Amino acid sequence: MRQYPQLQLDLHTRDQLGDLVADGFDLAIRFGIPQSSSLIARKLMEVRVLTVASPAYLEQYGRPTIPQDLETGHMCLDFRDSQTGRPFAWEFHRPGEQVMVRTSGRLVVNDASTLYSVCEHGHAVAQMLDLGLASAIKAGSLVELFPDWPDERFPLYAYYPSRHLPAAKVRAFLAFVASLKLG
Numbered sequence: 001m002r003q004y005p006q007l008q009l010d011l012h013t014r015d016q017l018g019d020l021v022a023d024g025f026d027l028a029i030r031f032g033i034p035q036s037s038s039l040i041a042r043k044l045m046e047v048r049v050l051t052v053a054s055p056a057y058l059e060q061y062g063r064p065t066i067p068q069d070l071e072t073g074h075m076c077l078d079f080r081d082s083q084t085g086r087p088f089a090w091e092f093h094r095p096g097e098q099v100m101v102r103t104s105g106r107l108v109v110n111d112a113s114t115l116y117s118v119c120e121h122g123h124a125v126a127q128m129l130d131l132g133l134a135s136a137i138k139a140g141s142l143v144e145l146f147p148d149w150p151d152e153r154f155p156l157y158a159y160y161p162s163r164h165l166p167a168a169k170v171r172a173f174l175a176f177v178a179s180l181k182l183g
Contacts, residue, residue, distance in 0.1 A: 004172050015082035015110065020161050026170050027160040029177065031129070035083060039159040044178045046153035048130040051092070052142040056122030067092040067101050067146055070125060076103035077124035080110040090127060093151035129154055 017028050020039065034041035051067070057075075064070055070090065078087035087108050090101040107124065109115050119126035120141055136142040158174050160166050166174070 003176070004169075007169055007172060009173075017159060020159065026167060027158055027173070029156065029158055031154050031156050032081070032083060033155065034157055034159075037159070039161055042158045042160075042174065044156045044158055044174065045180065046155050048150065049091075049127050049152040049154055050130050050133055051090075051125060051127050051145045051149075052119060052133065052137070053125045053145060054120050054122045054142060055140065057119075057125065058143060060122065063143075064125070064145060067099050067149060070101050070103050072104075074103075075107075075124040076105045077115060077118055077126040078103065078105035078108040079112075079115055079127070080108050082110065088127070091152055092146060092149040093153075094149045095151065099149075127152075 012025075017030065017037070017039070020026075020028055028039075029044075031047070051070075053063075061074055064074060067090075070076055076090065080086070081088050087105065090103050092099045092101065105124070107118065109118065112128070115126050115128060118124055119128070120136070125145065133142060133144075137144055156177075158177070160170060165171075
């Protein structure tokens with residue numbers, strides 16, 4: 001905001017894109033693979049997906065050593081995909097290898113702050129986007145479980161309604177978001 005003092009943001013959070021023009025929005029930012037739409041989708045970045053748990057959880061249930069350990073004996077917190085209505089699959093990636101794990105989550109959430117809170121309070125293992133997790137990991141409130149599986153990524157896209165050159169304020173915001181270095 002310091003870099004663009006004339007720019008005013010009105011931030012709304014919701015699960016669906018809706019009609020940007022009718023709703024009066026210049027653009028939308030969303031995670032996930034774009035669905036068919038009349039909107040222009042511009043990929044901004046990919047964010048790492050980390051598998052984390054709190055020290056309290058690990059003390060009670062033990063630390064899994066490989067991703068497949070999550071299939072039995074661990075509480076895993078699932079996050080609902082707003083586009084499909086189903087929980088996201090638990091995937092683990094590293095060079096030359098991909099593993100899908102079937103977790104036994106008894107709780108499904110659709111909100112990132114709830115996901116974080118439930119995990120931080122020791123109730124479950126969770127997969128979270130690496131947005132602001134570095135401070136929680138450094139402080140010790142969350143523990144990254146599988147640092148040797150670092151390649152699971154989730155894309156972030158910007159959506160806007162026209163193929164024409166977006167307004168200067170939209171271009172400035174897109175340039176700012178694309179310049180962020182995450183995970």
